[in-house]
Amino acid sequence: MELKTKIDAEDGKQYLIITREFDLPVELLFKAYVEPEIVEQWMGTKVLKLENKKHGGYQFETSDANGNVVFRANGTIHDFVPDQQITRTFEMENTPFAVQLEFLEFEQLTGDTSKLSIRIVYKSVELRNQMLQLPFAQGLNMAHNRLQTIVNKLK
């Protein structure tokens, strides 16, 4: 089966490319990135600020069930061309990870399909590799937390 989302991460390079084709017209795909209430739905995070323009900024925040902030990220928008591209920085607050540069390119394929390519540039090769492995580490962490919950129930 052809994978819908592809990751191109060449060895020894400090960038990676994420590509995905959508069964959506490019206008709708782009809208999913600019309408705060839509971003909230699919990113699963609260949008505190989203200024879709050159020199604009954005800030996202996610809280757990108890209202504690577990994730906060922000960035600056460097370029904004409707239905075509967004160039922005992305930084996770209160983490050791350095800011990254993101080039998002939106492309119409047919009337109902579109393609998104994201090139993410990291501060170093090491940081890129670390970020690539993060979801795996988080998966294990989540399992660990779940285990902790189970163990606590036994006590």
Next chain:
Amino acid sequence: MNLRRDVFQAIADPTRRAILLLVASHAMTAGAIATNFDTARPTISKHLQILTECELLAQQQNGREIHYHINAKKMKEVADFIEPFRQMWDDRFNKLEAVMKNYQTKK
């Protein structure tokens, strides 16, 4: 058989990840592992079978008992793969697509 994909299917399940973490500290029997979960024993056995088949766990015969332990080499291999990263984005984009399709029909 696509072994690489199977390994990621194996670790995609939260119960199986919990089993891996449990066994990571020391080798355990299937019975001892099962007591840590609310799940029925046959379900845990099935999870252990899957983890063993993709070599994340290894079995060791100690007298009459079989102990399960982590296959560190395989775990390391998996950790180096970027498949979980890809899956994270894939899930995210699937959601985006679903949200926008819904948005489109509502209009």
